[in-house]
Amino acid sequence: MxxxxxxxxxxxxxxxxxxxxxxxxxxxxxxxxxxxxxxxxxxxxxxxxxxxxxxxxxxxxxxxxxxxxxxxxxxxxxxxxxxxxxxxxxxxxxxxxxxxxxxxxxxxxxxxxxxxxxxxxxxxxxxxxxxxxxxxxxxxxxxxxxxxxxxxxxxxxxxxxxxxxxxxxxxxxxxxxxxxxxxxxxxxxxxxxxxxxxxxxxxxxxxxxxxxxxxxxxxxxxxxxxxxxxxxxxxxxxxxxxxxGDDDPVPGKANNAGESHARQVTIDHPNIEFADNKGIEERRSYCKNEVRFGDRRAEIVDCVVEAGGVWDPPQINFGDPINIYAKLRYSAKFAPLLGFCIKTLAGIEVYGSNTFMQQIPVPASAPGTLQRIRFSFSAPLRPGDYFLDVGVAEMDGTPGGSPVDVRRSVAMISIAPISRRISFNGLFDLSPKFDML
Structure with missing residues (x-):
């Protein structure tokens, strides 16, 4: 040895x-x-x-x-x-x-x-x-x-x-x-x-x-x-x-798969660019090594990030407002729960939330319909790369619900370096106030 x-x-x-x-x-x-x-x-x-x-x-x-x-x-x-x-x-x-x-x-x-x-x-x-x-x-x-x-x-x-x-x-x-x-x-x-x-x-x-x-x-x-x-x-x-997941993994089988809290979720948000026929796999930021699981009674067919008026940007400026858009197709009617998570490349969660935690009711959609949603927030994250998770689950009384279509590490978000000196340690800026009392 x-x-x-x-x-x-x-x-x-x-x-x-x-x-x-x-x-x-x-x-x-x-x-x-x-x-x-x-x-x-x-x-x-x-x-x-x-x-x-x-x-x-x-x-x-x-x-x-x-x-x-x-x-x-x-x-x-x-x-x-x-x-x-x-x-x-x-x-x-x-x-x-x-x-x-x-x-x-x-x-x-x-x-x-x-x-x-x-x-x-x-x-x-x-x-x-x-x-x-x-x-x-x-x-x-x-x-x-x-x-x-x-x-x-x-x-x-x-x-x-x-x-x-x-x-x-x-x-x-x-x-x-x-x-x-x-x-x-x-x-x-x-x-x-x-x-x-x-x-x-x-x-x-x-x-x-x-x-x-x-x-x-x-x-x-x-x-x-x-x-x-x-x-x-x-x-x-x-x-x-x-x-x-439905299947047990086997050896050698590849996977196919400041203010940082969410401000709002908008349902069926009309937007021309997001109304295109692209799928999430065609987006620049898509990660082909994503992990996906759920029974697929609804599917997340597209997900794209917008910041500073730029769709699917290669980089996001520090502190810019961020919108995460997702498009869902339903094959069954149920009470949905919609959520997202931002995490580091090591998999450590920076922030995650969903409509159940935010106490935002989401109407059930009939089979065959499309539903568009938007998560809006400001993320003064430390410059670097982050992964994005998005998911839809069925409401069952628990914070996470029962998974329907969860796509982990589905896209990458890159926060651009800032020209001024970074004034904090850690993952995000709490923007504290210091007073001499």
């Missing part, structure tokens, strides 16, 4: 025997002719990838896709049925809530036990204990049995213990989802510090924003197989497609 490779997973498969009842398991164990009473279930099938030293790898997948099984094999908690895993460096893992903790022991005792398992002496752990206790922030509960902890407290102590044993490889499996916002921010700040120290991290989460924000690379698991390995934004788009 190369010195630059921290983790190597080669052709790993994992098989489980599933029994219908405990009695079936006993019958198989005692049968004189070894009759099988089980059925085989492959949780992993021929999974291969490597993680370079200093890389942050995100793993996405629906529940039951094999993510946790894969991590347990990497951490040597479980043995693979086939294949091999090699890890180079001290490995610390937070696999699940309270994993490895004795509920009868106090938090302090569990931290000491965890340190001894990792090869640290009692004196070394006592030296680290004040830092661990301070990071966990559970107060007097640190010396109470873990069985009295809430889920959030268990995660605090477990994460604090995991990061204070100088790991070269850190593995986190969804555990941070139960922590409060303040603690999550502190954890992800520590992850950023680990990245700066060239340590290897594997992060499993259903929070796609954390994948795009913190990971250098991502893989997508589905039904025990690795179906995509690539840039976080591309893998996140494919993940969304697996959730809402």
């Amino acid at each position: 190369s010195k630059d490779i921290a983790i190597s997973v080669r052709n790993v498969s994992k098989k489980f025997r599933l029994f219908t009842s405990p009695s079936a398991r006993l019958a198989e164990a005692l049968h004189p002719f070894r009759k099988a009473y089980h059925r085989e279930f492959w949780a992993l099938r021929d999974v291969s990838f490597t993680v370079e030293r200093g890389e942050v790898l995100g793993i996405l997948g629906q529940n039951g896709s094999g993510k946790s099984t894969l991590l347990q094999i990497i951490c040597s908690v479980m043995q693979a049925t086939e294949g091999r895993v090699d890890a180079r460096g001290r490995l610390s893992a937070l696999l699940e809530l309270g994993a490895g903790f004795n509920p009868e022991f106090t938090g302090r005792q569990n931290v000491m036990l965890n340190g001894s398992i990792m090869g640290f002496s009692r004196k070394e752990m006592q030296h680290r204990m004040p830092q661990i206790e301070a990071f966990a922030e559970v107060g007097e509960f640190f010396d109470q049995p873990v069985k009295t902890y809430s889920s959030g407290m268990s995660v605090r102590v477990a994460f604090a213990a995991a990061i204070h044993i100088d790991p070269e490889i850190l593995i986190i499996d969804e555990a941070l989802a139960v922590g409060d916002a303040k603690f999550q921010h502190k954890c992800y700040a520590r992850i950023e510090n680990f990245k700066a120290e060239n340590k290897t991290i594997i992060l499993v989460t259903h929070d796609i924003g954390q994948i795009t924000a913190h990971c250098d690379r991502a893989i997508l698991m589905n039904k025990g197989r690795l179906v995509m390995d690539g840039k976080p934004r591309d893998v996140v788009d494919r993940y969304i497609e697996t959730i809402f």
Whole structure:
């Protein structure tokens, strides 16, 4: 294994025997002719990838896709049925809530036990204990049995213990989802510090924003197989497609697919240029690698951006009013929800909203009719390139509705560099006022 490779997973498969009842398991164990009473279930099938030293790898997948099984094999908690895993460096893992903790022991005792398992002496752990206790922030509960902890407290102590044993490889499996916002921010700040120290991290989460924000690379698991390995934004788009799409992804299958809030949505806006017969695929800004999903009872047949009187502009001046026009064709009548989102090239949302959130009623259209809409807003975005998502969904009482035609990364918006010095950091200008009081 190369010195630059921290983790190597080669052709790993994992098989489980599933029994219908405990009695079936006993019958198989005692049968004189070894009759099988089980059925085989492959949780992993021929999974291969490597993680370079200093890389942050995100793993996405629906529940039951094999993510946790894969991590347990990497951490040597479980043995693979086939294949091999090699890890180079001290490995610390937070696999699940309270994993490895004795509920009868106090938090302090569990931290000491965890340190001894990792090869640290009692004196070394006592030296680290004040830092661990301070990071966990559970107060007097640190010396109470873990069985009295809430889920959030268990995660605090477990994460604090995991990061204070100088790991070269850190593995986190969804555990941070139960922590409060303040603690999550502190954890992800520590992850950023680990990245700066060239340590290897594997992060499993259903929070796609954390994948795009913190990971250098991502893989997508589905039904025990690795179906995509690539840039976080591309893998996140494919993940969304697996959730809402009709077909399961398979390995190797290509995708076919200041004041920054929306001011208004206009329905059936008359405009000569937008009334042409062009489709969205003919627009200059169209991204052919878009991800599209939904049942298509209505289709977004065109989408175009207008700014400063220019349609489909190659660049938009900083702070210019922006109009997003979309044309929909209905094949069924339903209560629609219309929305858009602007995100960075890494997939981080800058802003997203829809007619449900804005409390704007949208009339249902009869099958065969066309509907034109316009989103208008001002976006003092930092100069650079951004992706645009547009979508139509059916109202179901939830903020996002049930997808009908969602087109992610369907177009690119480019904000032109400004001649004057940029007076802010971040993605957009809040235009604050400073007063001396």
